[in-house]
Amino acid sequence: MSLRPVDDATYRELAAGLALPIEQAPVWAAFDAVVAGRSHWGRLAYEEDGVPAAVVSLAEVRGPGGFRYLWAKNGPVWLVEPTAQREAALRRELAARLRQVDPRLVFVRLHALHEAPDLRPVMQGITYDRTVIVDLDRSEEDVFAAMKQQGRRAIRKAMKDESLTVTEETGLDEAAFAELYEVFVETGEREGFGPHPARRYLDMLTTLGPEHARVFVTRRDGRVLAWALVLVNDGAALYSVGASNAEARSAYAADLLHWHVMRTLLAEGVRSYDLAGAGSERFPGLSGLTQFKTKFEKEITEVAPAWDMPVHPLAYDALVRALGAKRWATAQARGLLSRVRGRRSA
Structure with a gap:
């Protein structure tokens, strides 16, 4: 070896x-x-x-x-x-x-x-041991028919809404991405995560180029409701990151978005679309997204x-302890700040 x-x-x-x-x-x-x-x-x-x-x-x-x-x-x-x-x-x-x-x-x-x-x-x-991969190596009709009924229903409802449009906006500039990033920040506040600075995603788009990094956006009367950054390589696509606001839920904007992505990729000969993570017993943090992602593909794929x-195990263990101490201190500081704010508002 x-x-x-x-x-x-x-x-x-x-x-x-x-x-x-x-x-x-x-x-x-x-x-x-x-x-x-x-x-x-x-x-x-x-x-x-x-x-x-x-x-x-x-x-x-x-x-x-x-x-x-x-x-x-x-x-x-x-x-x-x-x-x-x-x-x-x-x-x-x-x-x-x-x-x-x-x-x-x-x-x-x-x-x-x-x-x-x-x-x-x-x-x-964040890591995961299960994901949802849509097989695009078949006709558009077969892809749609293989979805769960709730997925097909959501897409049909969204397609009837004439105020919704989905377009590819790959190659957008910094000012245009700022509009998308606002929705990302809103999603992070709702779901409890902090996104990277906008520059990280702009750098990804610039360095990978339009062949590998694609942006798709659902809008209602010109306003951004949902968007996705999709990475493509060797005939396989990965949903890298995306966001949707509160209005997007009732409009099924994200459902329509991913259907447009799949149709576009399929027409270009891309063979698979990985929706990047599903919940499991070992990693339950993604379980809330599993129901949405399995609308498009019923089967869940096991991954590494x-x-x-x-x-150097001793040095690694020291890092783990240091990180644990930092998290504890941060939690204590947040708790103290919350109590102070509570007293001021009382």
Whole structure:
């Protein structure tokens, strides 16, 4: 078993015939280059008895305080069946190599189907082990017929509303994106998450380009109700991020939006549309979105979640403790602020 660095040309050759996740494709390095604290680290090929078994592209991330780790988002990409033994063997080779070539790296975040003693739940961030993938390798009529009845009904209702329009707005400028971002902020306040600054998404659109990063928007009389940023690579599409306001719910604006996305991608020959995450027993945080996403595809697909693989376990454990202390302090501060506000309003 061996793990060796490869250049872009060799990497593409080894992955030929696969639908590389865009985060594992060479084009993603351009986005890594403009994100603060992040850069492309390298690409590796994993071989068994001289036969390629997997490829992986890694980004380096610099965290607060100067610690560093590698992030193989949606990787490794396996060329053979990823058994538990194969996954563990690749990780052993990777950890050994990193201790030699870059001993200051604390851990690697990567994906694995099988739990193992060397893997830890990610210390922060969202991951999932189930998703909803719409098969677009069939006719538009077959895609629509395969949806749940409630999905078809919602789309039909929205299509009858002449005040709604869905258009592709790929290539929009900063001022135009600001209108979409306002809806994103509203969604975050409603769902309890904080979006990245708008610049992060604009950089993604710019560096990946219109071939890979697409924007679709549902409007009512010109006002934004819902939007989606869709990433496309090797004939596969991923719903990366999006938002909808309160008005969108009663108008079924998001249903109409995703149907337009699917029709557009299907007409262009894209073969699948991944709606990016569904809830499960292990990751219940996404359960609220499962009902909406399964309107478009009844079957749920099992996927490999992300894990942290400590390269230096003691240093990793120290980071976990520090993060826990920070979260506790933040919660205490918020609680104190809430009590002060309550007294002032009493």
